[in-house]
Amino acid sequence: MQIGRVRGAIHSTINHPFYDGRKLLIVDYLDTGGEPTGEYVIAIDTVDSGAGETVLVLDEGNSARQIVDRSNAPVRSVIVGIVDQISIP
Amino acid sequence: MQIGRVRGAIHSTINHPFYDGRKLLIVDYLDTGGEPTGEYVIAIDTVDSGAGETVLVLDEGNSARQIVDRSNAPVRSVIVGIVDQISIP
Amino acid sequence: MQIGRVRGAIHSTINHPFYDGRKLLIVDYLDTGGEPTGEYVIAIDTVDSGAGETVLVLDEGNSARQIVDRSNAPVRSVIVGIVDQISIP
Amino acid sequence: MQIGRVRGAIHSTINHPFYDGRKLLIVDYLDTGGEPTGEYVIAIDTVDSGAGETVLVLDEGNSARQIVDRSNAPVRSVIVGIVDQISIP
Amino acid sequence: MQIGRVRGAIHSTINHPFYDGRKLLIVDYLDTGGEPTGEYVIAIDTVDSGAGETVLVLDEGNSARQIVDRSNAPVRSVIVGIVDQISIP
Incomplete structure (x- = not known):
């Protein structure tokens, strides 16, 4: 996984039911x-x-499909968590 | 997924029926x-x-195969949507 | 695989049971x-x-799932070993 | 897929029958x-x-295996076509 | 696949039987x-x-698993051949 910062949203019609209503x-x-x-x-x-x-x-197709709980979803990259804290000793 | 801009077309004969007539x-x-x-x-x-x-x-094989609805297609990268709007607050 | 050095920990709630209690x-x-x-x-x-x-x-989903022994885990990257020695002749 | 230019051949013995006679x-x-x-x-x-x-x-394992029509081939990258023309308007 | 040159060995204990005795x-x-x-x-x-x-x-999990003939091995990268000759016309 990688750390990122949300910049904004993108609007695009994707011809697959998985994307209906997805942000x-x-x-x-x-x-x-x-x-x-x-x-x-x-x-x-x-x-x-x-x-x-x-x-x-998290940027891997099979992992992404587990996170969204849809084994046949056409998806590779998902935001899986909001970072609460980074602990560097 | 990534954002891209279409530059043009490429013409090549690919010896697999999936590519017959594909752009x-x-x-x-x-x-x-x-x-x-x-x-x-x-x-x-x-x-x-x-x-x-x-x-x-969308650049992942299993996702691409779901988008084209062919579980055995030799394909990794598909254009899945035209970007309508980008919202950055 | 790649060689890395642990810098610290990251704390984030991930909505999937696989991550409960994982470091x-x-x-x-x-x-x-x-x-x-x-x-x-x-x-x-x-x-x-x-x-x-x-x-x-080790940075590959299916390998990561074998290491954690969970065939449906949403995971791609795992620390699989502590480096004991590097032998360069 | 990516566009490339063939530079030459490489000769190496690979201990897997799939590679017997492959260029x-x-x-x-x-x-x-x-x-x-x-x-x-x-x-x-x-x-x-x-x-x-x-x-x-074409650089993806499952696609490569479809192109060579061998579901268990240890292969990731295949030349799938010779580029005939690039059309840029 | 990519061309590489072996620099040396790395010693690390990996808690998975596949790695017992592997170089x-x-x-x-x-x-x-x-x-x-x-x-x-x-x-x-x-x-x-x-x-x-x-x-x-060869750097792809499913290919690596075919090369080592273990369908559930946690492995992504394998040395598959020693380069005998490179022919560039």
Whole structure:
């Protein structure tokens, strides 16, 4: 998984029932210092996250399908958590 | 998924029936500012997109096979939507 | 697999039972000279590793699921070993 | 898929019957201007391509196995077509 | 597949029976001119290769599992051949 920050939403009609009513978010990947790396991903939201929040992104198809509990979903990238705390000793 | 812009078409004979009559498009990946990153992908079109349009590309084999509804298709990258709007608060 | 060094832990609630009680670590990838590459990954720990330790990271979903012995786990990246020695002739 | 140009062949004994008699080619990836990106791949040839030809490379295991029609082949990258034309409006 | 050069071995205890007695090698990826790219991979050896040898690395889980003939092995990267010759016309 990677750490990212939600930048906003993207609106696009996808011709597959899995996407009906799904929220697609633009997530900027962050480095471990919390700065954007310049890379991003469009991910499905599963934790009701919003712009500005720091999140965890899981980017693998079979994992994504387990998270959304749909074994045949055409999905690869999901926001799986909002980051509560980073502990660096 | 990533955001891209259709640059044009590519013509190549592929020796697999899945590709008979399929449109293969060259898609330049865009950064979140809408500028090309320099990376691209050759993707199957599923939404009748054309040159200059901003699209969503899904780049994972099992997802691509669900989108084209063919469980044994040799395909990894598909254009799944035309981007209607990007909402950044 | 890649070599990494554990930097710290990350705390996030993930809405999937697989993650209940799992430790998520931030691992900086190292080059073969032992210096951080600037890339990192958030990985599941399976060997009780801690901050500062040099570890092996396996980054593939199906492998990760075998390591944690859960065929349906939504997981891609796991710490599979603590590096004991590197032998370069 | 990506666009590449065949640079030459590579000779190596691989201890798996799938590779008996297979041609392994070195393919330089090209950018959309037709220039090498500096990246390359060693791919199985399925279209009798040769040095200097511009080809399409499909780089995903399950797709590659469909193209070679062997569900258990240890293969990830295949040359699936020779590029006939690129149409950019 | 990619071309690499074996740099040395890495010693780490991995808590999965597949790794009992397996040799883990550090392989520097090479560009097509034979120079290290700066990237590397830790791979399972299947051809009794040693430090300094130029090898072929196959980096995909399902392919790796076919090469080691273990459908449930937690493995992604394997050395599948020693490079005998590169033919560039």
